Amino acid sequence: MRIIPIASGKGGVGKSLIAANLSIALGQAGKKVYLADMDLGGSNLHLILGLPSPQDGIGTFLSAQDIPFEKIILQTDYANLNFIPGDAEIPGIANLPAGQKNKIIRRLLSLEGDYLILDLGAGTNYNILDFFLTSNRGIIITTPTPTATVNAYLFLKNIAFRLINTSVKRTAPGAALLDRLKKDGSALQRVYIPKLLEHLKKEDPESYTVYLKRASHFHPRLIMNMLENPPDANKSGKLRRSCQQYLDVDMEHLGIIYRDDIQDTALRSRLPIILYKPQSVLAQAIYRIADKIIQSEGEDDQSEVLIADLDESYQNAEAEATVDFAAKLDYIEDLLQTGALSMGDIVETVKTQQMEINQLKRENQFLKSKLVKYMTK
Ligand SMILES: Nc1ncnc2c1ncn2[C@@H]1O[C@H](COP(=O)(O)OP(=O)(O)OP(=O)(O)O)[C@@H](O)[C@H]1O
Ligand SMILES: [Mg+2]
Numbered sequence: 001m002r003i004i005p006i007a008s009g010k011g012g013v014g015k016s017l018i019a020a021n022l023s024i025a026l027g028q029a030g031k032k033v034y035l036a037d038m039d040l041g042g043s044n045l046h047l048i049l050g051l052p053s054p055q056d057g058i059g060t061f062l063s064a065q066d067i068p069f070e071k072i073i074l075q076t077d078y079a080n081l082n083f084i085p086g087d088a089e090i091p092g093i094a095n096l097p098a099g100q101k102n103k104i105i106r107r108l109l110s111l112e113g114d115y116l117i118l119d120l121g122a123g124t125n126y127n128i129l130d131f132f133l134t135s136n137r138g139i140i141i142t143t144p145t146p147t148a149t150v151n152a153y154l155f156l157k158n159i160a161f162r163l164i165n166t167s168v169k170r171t172a173p174g175a176a177l178l179d180r181l182k183k184d185g186s187a188l189q190r191v192y193i194p195k196l197l198e199h200l201k202k203e204d205p206e207s208y209t210v211y212l213k214r215a216s217h218f219h220p221r222l223i224m225n226m227l228e229n230p231p232d233a234n235k236s237g238k239l240r241r242s243c244q245q246y247l248d249v250d251m252e253h254l255g256i257i258y259r260d261d262i263q264d265t266a267l268r269s270r271l272p273i274i275l276y277k278p279q280s281v282l283a284q285a286i287y288r289i290a291d292k293i294i295q296s297e298g299e300d301d302q303s304e305v306l307i308a309d310l311d312e313s314y315q316n317a318e319a320e321a322t323v324d325f326a327a328k329l330d331y332i333e334d335l336l337q338t339g340a341l342s343m344g345d346i347v348e349t350v351k352t353q354q355m356e357i358n359q360l361k362r363e364n365q366f367l368k369s370k371l372v373k374y375m376t377k
Contacts, residue, residue, distance in 0.1 A: 001109075003134050004022075007131075009124070010147055014143070016037075017273070018289075022293075025287050026115050031113075032080050033113060034083075034111050034113050037085050037086035038120050040087060040121065041121065042086075042121055045119050057084070057087040058084065058087060060087060115293075133162065136218045136301045137221055139223055142235075142239065149235055153243065163215060167211035172204050174200050174207045177200065222252065223255055224317065226259040227258045227259065233256055253314045253316070253317040254293075255320060256321050258281055258285065263282060
């Protein structure tokens with residue numbers, strides 16, 4: 001079974017939307033899928049799937065002794081899709097103790113299917129990092145905004161640090177080096193991973209070798225969601241380069257998805273977008289991602305990944321951004337032709353966009369002035 005954890009630094013970037021629709025797409029392709037709502041404390045995946053509030057979920061399984069794990073798995077009406085609800089109601093559930101976390105990971109890993117998709121909460125607590133690290137090819141989602149990409153980067157920095165940490169045994173010489181950093185929270189924020197690795201190599205070559213072996217297989221996959229226009233796709237390359245340079249992590253690009261207002265209508269009608277409007281640019285982008293995942297089935301978690309293939313994945317994503325943009329414009333053209341969209345609607349949209357542009361300009365000015373202040377300090 002392939003495990004696909006879905007994470008992001010920032011919240012609200014589309015993890016649950018993509019987890020739900022991707023799972024349905026994989027199920028439609030004949031794959032047996034388990035989808036688990038691991039956003040413990042903030043579970044809402046059932047809403048996106050259009051299911052009623054579940055009675056039991058991971059939270060009740062962990063807190064009540066007498067519920068067998070199998071009982072919390074729901075068979076859905078979607079082809080080949082089983083759903084494992086989370087829990088919003090149990091206080092403190094977002095901070096699982098290690099024993100509980102390992103219990104749930106063990107149960108999940110013992111399931112038999114083709115895919116296990118984990119919809120994770122936003123942020124960087126240890127549980128989220130460890131759920132993400134149950135696979136070498138987890139998905140990280142961001143949007144093109146600076147806050148979202150910076151948060152994606154910081155998430156991966158925490159992941160890189162966790163990878164190093166779990167490669168060093170408590171009794172190994174490198175443990176003291178890491179302890180010094182962990183004691184001082186702010187030092188951890190500032191830690192420069194390439195330098196840390198250099199120290200580790202010198203002080204504890206054995207642990208360093210363990211890390212290298214793990215890191216060589218670790219290639220998360222990026223989805224850039226809520227694009228507005230083709231140049232937004234360039235943000236992915238920038239994020240990749242920062243991760244290569246500062247974190248020793250190289251990612252694959254799994255694809256871009258444009259923002260599509262049709263998602264709001266789908267949500268209101270309580271239907272996942274790929275059922276509500278399978279032909280929409282948004283649904284098609286999700287099918288494309290599902291296809292890429294199915295195509296990579298030949299590889300396993302330990303397969304070698306070629307840099308040339310990673311490079312190509314970024315070129316493909318840029319091409320997708322251009323093609324999908326054209327498709328979106330064609331769609332607007334059609335709406336105009338059929339009268340579904342009036343000139344008045346378009347004028348309204350242009351006005352709103354103009355306001356958004358002005359708002360962005362102001363934010364940009366503000367950030368620039370901060371930067372200048374910082375640099376002249
Ligand atoms: N490509 C898109 N086009 C339009 N709306 C989108 C798109 N992607 C996500 N959304 C909307 O953005 C909102 C946030 O999405 P979602 O809940 O999936 O994010 P999330 O990352 O799971 O959030 P959280 O961190 O709170 O769990 C939802 O209302 C969703 O419908
Ligand atoms: Mg979510």
